Amino acid sequence: MNRFVVLYQGTRDPSSQEERTLVSALKRVxxxxxxxxxxxxxxxxxxxxxxxxxxxxxxxxxxxSASASPPHLHVKAAA
Incomplete structure (x- = not known):
């Protein structure tokens, strides 16, 4: 089994009816x-x-998958 990302390509967020229609079409998934x-x-x-x-x-x-670097820089110890 593979994993897939299903994306909406409309001009605005999909309505709840559109999402329900998609999920009901995904019967075997x-x-x-x-x-x-x-x-x-x-x-x-x-x-x-x-x-x-x-x-x-x-x-x-x-x-x-994508890798990302740590969000914070490591600070050197005070001298």
């Missing part, structure tokens, strides 16, 4: 996390593509 306009799912790519193809303004891509 497991929804892992939901945020407004973004859904993290796990399943077969063909199942995700089929579900996303049924609803307008939604697209998907494979989940990728």
């Amino acid at each position: 497991r929804v892992l996390e939901r945020m407004p306009g973004t859904v993290l799912v796990e399943g077969d790519e063909a199942d995700v593509a089929s579900a996303v193809g049924q609803v307008p303004n939604w697209t998907f891509s494979r989940e990728r």
